[in-house]
Amino acid sequence: MDIQAIRQDTPLTLSTIYLDTAAASLPPDSVLDTVRRYVLDTGHIGIYLPAFRKETYARVDAVRTQLAAFLNAQASEIAFTKNASEAISLVAQGIDWRAGDEILVADTEMLSNLLPWKRLEATRGVVVKMVAADAEGVLSPTAFAAAMTPRTRLVTFSHLPNSTGALQDAAAICAVAREHGALSLVNASQSAGMVKTDVAALGCDFLAGCGRKALRATEGSGFLYVKASLIESLEPALTGWWNGAYDRATGNIGFVAGARRFEAGCPIVPAILGLGAALDYASQVGVDAIEARLRELTAYAVRVFSNIPGIEIYGPKNAAQRIGIVPFNVRGVDPATIVAALEQQNCIIESGNFMADAILARYGVSTMARVSLHYFNTHEEIDRVAALITSAIAH
Template sequence: MNIEEIRKDMPLHERYSYINTAAACAPPQQVIDAITDYLQKTASLGPYLPAFRKEVYQKIDETRAKASEFIGADASEIAFVKNGTEGINFVANGLTWEEGDEIILADLEFHSNYTPWLKLRDKKKVSLKIIETDKSGVIDVDLIVKEITNRTRLITVSHLPNASGALQKVEEICKVAKKYNVLTLINASQTLGLVPIHVKELGCDFLSACGRKWLRGPEGSGILYIKESLIDSIEPTLIGWGGTTWDFETNDYSYLSIAKRVEAGCPIVPSILGLGTAIDYAKNIGVENIHRRVKTLTKYTVDQLSTIDGVSVYGPQDIKNRLAIVPFNVEGLHPDRITEYLEENNIIIEAGTFMANTLLQQYGINKMARLSPHYFNTEEEIDTVVSLIKSLQQKEGKGQK
């Protein structure tokens, strides 16, 4: 992996060190070019010049095929969504629920993989079984097994929670679910483009992910995987042109028997084309190489942060269970002040709650800073972050002991 060449594709790095991919990532220039090329053609040719429109829809089909290959699915099992949240909602609203059905999820789930199930609890009278996690943030699979009954319909889990950085044992969870004939939904928004994913080998039934994070696609892009045998069980939340057929003579309609059934209306062409280019870019580097590189940077980040007096690093203490996301605080320094000071020195990270209520309660905090390095980041950038935090301690009278 040639980091120097990769960084040339990021105009951002002419000014900033960007270490906040868990929020969203700056796309490579190639992704921007794909989007602007399309937009420029719509301006010069008109969006509905027949030959141009044919070319665009062919590229959309090609992107669907790219996305399916990227995660080991069939093209018929892939729907385009605007973000991971939309995909989760399409599953939550699309399945048929009965009062008393059970859904298992962990207490560490992000807002978007928690509130849709709360809505089902309130509207459909389903039962939510919440798995408690410890400070490691790693879900105990045995606790899931203990909660499964003959009314359990679905287990949903975030592959990599956005705040803790605790990589979950999704393969084991899917295996357990399959044993008990329970459906599985994986939120892969923090792992698409970061961790090799093969849905057939994983054994999940649904997988939803945005494209704007580790895949480095544009905002407004994402994919939803629906296992072929379950496609017809999903009633689309939205209906209209694109996902249905309409018989004018009988005045009847029917849903497509492919995952595209959940798409309604004109596709968001710029985002989809950008997504396809982002997939090409990641494949060219190799997701295995990306994963390996980020694992190395993750350990380096934790090790270097530990040299700061008064630092607390949250989430898994066993580095084997952590990937890419490193939340922390420094005694005597407000996390907002840390991010502000780093920004003043042209380094972008983030501070916030990250909607991680459980983690915040476990550690008795109300906010934290977060580093999330990607493959294009360097050890030198991490060193600079640590050095700046130490200088901030001295500047504000919180110097090294």
């Protein structure tokens, strides 16, 4: 991996230490150029010039095929969404729930993979049961198996939660769901682009993701995978000209084939084309190489940060179970003051509750700081950040 070239492709890295990929990463210039060129063309060529529009839809289809290949799915199993929250909500709103159905949600989840299910308790009479991770934020397939009942309809969890950095054994948890006749939804918001995300190997029924984090696309580039055999039975929660048809004579309503039936209205073309360029970039760098570098950088960051006086690092102690995300607190220090001090030095990290209060409560805290890495980060940046944190807490 040519880190210098990668950093040249991402000019902000030359002036700023960017450690907030878990919120949104830095797109390489090829992604920004693709988006910019398309947006300019819409004004300079004419967005609805028939030939241009035809070409645009062909490009959208091509990105669908590209994303499907990246996830080892079929193009017809991929829906573009605004973000991961929308993807999760499409599943939550699309299943024909019966009162008393049970949903197992990992307690590592942030609000976007909790609220869509909690809302169903009030509207459809389902029961949401939380499955607890261990003290380090690691989910056990056995804990899911123990929570299963004949009424369990769906199991959901993050492959990589935003506030632990624990890479979960997603395939084993999906296997537990399958063995008990339940559906599985993997929240890949943090993991897609960081680790190999192969829906066949995961054995999941649904997978929700967002392009702006590890994939390095822009905002607006979410996606949903729906297993082919489930597409027809998942009711489209959003409807409009892009995905449906209405026959006034008969009153019949119809939907387009494939997972495109979950998309309503004009697609977010700039974001989708940017996602295509981001997938090209990730494939050129190589997902296996990205994962290997990130695992090494993450283990290095944990080692270096461990020397900061008063620090407590959350998440798995075993480096093999951790990737990308390093949440921490320094005893007696408000994490927001660390973020502010680092911002003064052109170093971007984040603090807060990350809308994941259950897991923070387990750590016994209500807020924390979070460093989140990507492969374009360097060991030197990690050393510098550790020094900046040490200096910030000394004041």
